Amino acid sequence: MTAETAITPKHTPRDYKSDIKPVWCPGCGDYSVLGSITKAFSELNLDPENVAVISGIGCSSRIPAYTDCYGFHGVHGRSLPLAAGLKVARPDMTVLVASGDGDGFSIGGNHFMHACRRNVDLTYVVMDNRVYGMTKGQASPTTEPDWDNALTPGGSGISPFRPLVIALAAGANFIARGFSGDQNGTAKLLKEAIEHPGFSFVQILSPCVTFRPDQKEWKDDVHDATVDPTDDLGRAARRLMTDDGFNVGVLYRGEREAFQPPIGNASATVADLEGKFAL
Amino acid sequence: MNQPTDNATSISLVLAGSGGSGVITAGNMLLAAAAKAGWYGLMTRSAGPQIRGGEAAALLRLSSEPVSAQPDRYDLIIALDWMNFERFADEIPLDENTVIIGDASAAKKTPAFVTEGPARRGDIDFKNLSKAIPGGRPNMIALGTVGALIGLPEDALDAALSDALAKRGEDAITASRAGAQAGRSVAADMPATPKLPTPEGEKAGRWLISGNEAAGLGAIRGGVRFVAAYPITPATEILEWMSPALTKVGGVLVQAEDELASINMAIGGSYGGVPALTATSGPGLALMTEAIGLAVASEVPVVIVDVMRGGPSTGIPTKSEQSDLNMALYALPGDAPHIVVAPNSIRDCVFTTQWSVHLAEAMQTPAIVLSDQALGQAKSVIAAPADIAFIAQRETASTPAQGENYQRYAVTASGVSPMALPGTPGCAYTADGLEHNPRGTPSGGAKDHHIQLDKRQRKTDDFDYGQHWADQAGEGDTVVLTWGSCTGPVLEALENLAGTDDAARMISMRLLMPAPKDQLTKALEGAKRVIVVEQTHSGQFMGYLRANIDLPRDAEHYCIPGPLPMRPGDIVSLVKEGTPS
Numbered sequence: 001m002t003a004e005t006a007i008t009p010k011h012t013p014r015d016y017k018s019d020i021k022p023v024w025c026p027g028c029g030d031y032s033v034l035g036s037i038t039k040a041f042s043e044l045n046l047d048p049e050n051v052a053v054i055s056g057i058g059c060s061s062r063i064p065a066y067t068d069c070y071g072f073h074g075v076h077g078r079s080l081p082l083a084a085g086l087k088v089a090r091p092d093m094t095v096l097v098a099s100g101d102g103d104g105f106s107i108g109g110n111h112f113m114h115a116c117r118r119n120v121d122l123t124y125v126v127m128d129n130r131v132y133g134m135t136k137g138q139a140s141p142t143t144e145p146d147w148d149n150a151l152t153p154g155g156s157g158i159s160p161f162r163p164l165v166i167a168l169a170a171g172a173n174f175i176a177r178g179f180s181g182d183q184n185g186t187a188k189l190l191k192e193a194i195e196h197p198g199f200s201f202v203q204i205l206s207p208c209v210t211f212r213p214d215q216k217e218w219k220d221d222v223h224d225a226t227v228d229p230t231d232d233l234g235r236a237a238r239r240l241m242t243d244d245g246f247n248v249g250v251l252y253r254g255e256r257e258a259f260q261p262p263i264g265n266a267s268a269t270v271a272d273l274e275g276k277f278a279l
Numbered sequence: 280m281n282q283p284t285d286n287a288t289s290i291s292l293v294l295a296g297s298g299g300s301g302v303i304t305a306g307n308m309l310l311a312a313a314a315k316a317g318w319y320g321l322m323t324r325s326a327g328p329q330i331r332g333g334e335a336a337a338l339l340r341l342s343s344e345p346v347s348a349q350p351d352r353y354d355l356i357i358a359l360d361w362m363n364f365e366r367f368a369d370e371i372p373l374d375e376n377t378v379i380i381g382d383a384s385a386a387k388k389t390p391a392f393v394t395e396g397p398a399r400r401g402d403i404d405f406k407n408l409s410k411a412i413p414g415g416r417p418n419m420i421a422l423g424t425v426g427a428l429i430g431l432p433e434d435a436l437d438a439a440l441s442d443a444l445a446k447r448g449e450d451a452i453t454a455s456r457a458g459a460q461a462g463r464s465v466a467a468d469m470p471a472t473p474k475l476p477t478p479e480g481e482k483a484g485r486w487l488i489s490g491n492e493a494a495g496l497g498a499i500r501g502g503v504r505f506v507a508a509y510p511i512t513p514a515t516e517i518l519e520w521m522s523p524a525l526t527k528v529g530g531v532l533v534q535a536e537d538e539l540a541s542i543n544m545a546i547g548g549s550y551g552g553v554p555a556l557t558a559t560s561g562p563g564l565a566l567m568t569e570a571i572g573l574a575v576a577s578e579v580p581v582v583i584v585d586v587m588r589g590g591p592s593t594g595i596p597t598k599s600e601q602s603d604l605n606m607a608l609y610a611l612p613g614d615a616p617h618i619v620v621a622p623n624s625i626r627d628c629v630f631t632t633q634w635s636v637h638l639a640e641a642m643q644t645p646a647i648v649l650s651d652q653a654l655g656q657a658k659s660v661i662a663a664p665a666d667i668a669f670i671a672q673r674e675t676a677s678t679p680a681q682g683e684n685y686q687r688y689a690v691t692a693s694g695v696s697p698m699a700l701p702g703t704p705g706c707a708y709t710a711d712g713l714e715h716n717p718r719g720t721p722s723g724g725a726k727d728h729h730i731q732l733d734k735r736q737r738k739t740d741d742f743d744y745g746q747h748w749a750d751q752a753g754e755g756d757t758v759v760l761t762w763g764s765c766t767g768p769v770l771e772a773l774e775n776l777a778g779t780d781d782a783a784r785m786i787s788m789r790l791l792m793p794a795p796k797d798q799l800t801k802a803l804e805g806a807k808r809v810i811v812v813e814q815t816h817s818g819q820f821m822g823y824l825r826a827n828i829d830l831p832r833d834a835e836h837y838c839i840p841g842p843l844p845m846r847p848g849d850i851v852s853l854v855k856e857g858t859p860s
Binding site for chain 2: 020047048049050052053054064065067068069070071072073074075077078080081082083084085086087088089090092093110111113114261262263264265266267268269270272273274277278279
């Protein structure tokens, strides 16, 4: 065995892909995100059985079944607490959470804030296409206020949610933005997000070719972040507040310790507990 | 004024006052002292919704025998002040033998139902007596008076005070003992109450425990090591007891941001292989129902303890009712077989919660435990619950042989499919709330749906619940059919009727879902008369029985809503006269 083969990862992206055919439309950005996720796993050389992919409901939330890792496709908006429960109970697992802008920021908005705060060691990937795709084209929290659709004709009239700003204010430990059109770049971001301790949030702009064909233009709008990631909250806040939404790269790296209460270290028996009640 | 009175077998008394006056503290000390003296006892709490300053009462019943119910009447009431005392009028039945002692300085504020009622009166100057003692408090004066009136040995009370105040230091203990002594010294001027004889013999093997603590302990006995929950009255004490207890036995409790998160975290922990639980009350259970359906579909065991309170909506958070039964049975989306069980005493909170963990784990499905405020927040001296062998045993999968594929939802005879825990090589699967095929792949096909519905139903229908589905007691042609916290009063009533022409037997159902149809039908064989007893307004339990078994057409039905407790005297009267007293 040569030195070269010794450092070659034993796993390839294919090892993390299942044989189930996605329900996504041809051209959907989520195919590429799936590719980035499996590429990141293989580059970290994680054993597939030690990885769990957890999701809620929506187009992007279909991802767990398309991987050959452990997975949980839960109810709408609740992927983060499901994942936090798993990670706290099983700290040995690498847990990635997949969501979309409706699942993650609307019905799951409260959990998003508290997951950032709690800082469990999770990687939270939100495929943001500014639309509800699975229910066929309604406005989500990140949709432009004047985007016309059947449910809110003429547009929702509501200012879009700024997830990266919220994540920073709520205490996320790692904040990045990727673009599905750059599979390798996104894989690199995900790899770093998984390795970073605590709660890592990665927004991935992932166009919906069916209900938002205008998003095909995103490939011309995205641009690499021009400054290095910061660990300074004030600088990060200013950057994220003035950001045009297409700044791609790692934007904030925090240094908070991950939340992981000890589990499995017993110092007493059940009989000891019962003794407290005895007269 | 004291007249000699016959020795009683049980004494019932109330310590009342505004919240913060220390009546609950004094009640706890009295119960602990009674336990030390060798008595049994039950203390129920009644309180208004205010955090501080509302009305509060400790309702105690002490006896030389185990106590299973609140009494029909009270022997003694001590009110440190009369603030909002009239709100207890319905909950504290008085008669001409009741003694009521109030604060002399507030005699003018005595509510009409007391002054105009039949009870005998006495006044004690709690305020000035306590002012005369450095660090003295009126509740300790009252404690001393009660102790002397009912015949509680002084050393038992002093020992209980020392235990309760150990952390507060020697000064606090001295002040409280002096207060109790002052209270004892004025007791002789009060109208007499019955006295309990001091028991002789063995008091080992007894516990002093609340229903909420008992439920937490049962869960840990059953193997629960992961809890996620959100605080809610009257369930919070389960969580506050379990949090440090779990840490000691290698488990963990996470405080979630809401009940939606609690149940999903619990499901996540259990999916990871750690037996998991959440505890809540009605409003929280309402929020959890979608995810409990997820646990049914994805076949993840989880235990949900609902400590019921008065509803609907926010209802009466501090008081008891059995009205979450329908929600526990029917609120899940779709055809969703799950387990619903109910403890029927404080002691049984240990067993039933432990059993629920066993059932959930064995059948890989959620189990809802319906406790209530009357059990959860009440404290009792009980015979130590026997250790039982129900420890979480989940059928797990191991790496399949070369060439074989793992099927998470494989169709089996029992309906239970071996569950691979994350980390097991060769078994990766996606747990799903979407309908799926045996492998776990989402499927909307009619055949897959039918096969999986059958499989999930089979798990709970075919399980052997043994004799635990109900507790039965007594003999007779009349059957009182009940559940949960109504069981204690029914048991006491039946004991009173035993040996008379009106002797009756009781069936108290512990297993509510799946409905134990065959067992119940068989148990009702030979009954000439059936009386259904429950604490709801709409008769939820009766409706459930009618839907599931061929209950006699002329079955009688007694249902009262909370917060009034079911009383033994009402049950005696129901059996004898056909109407409550």
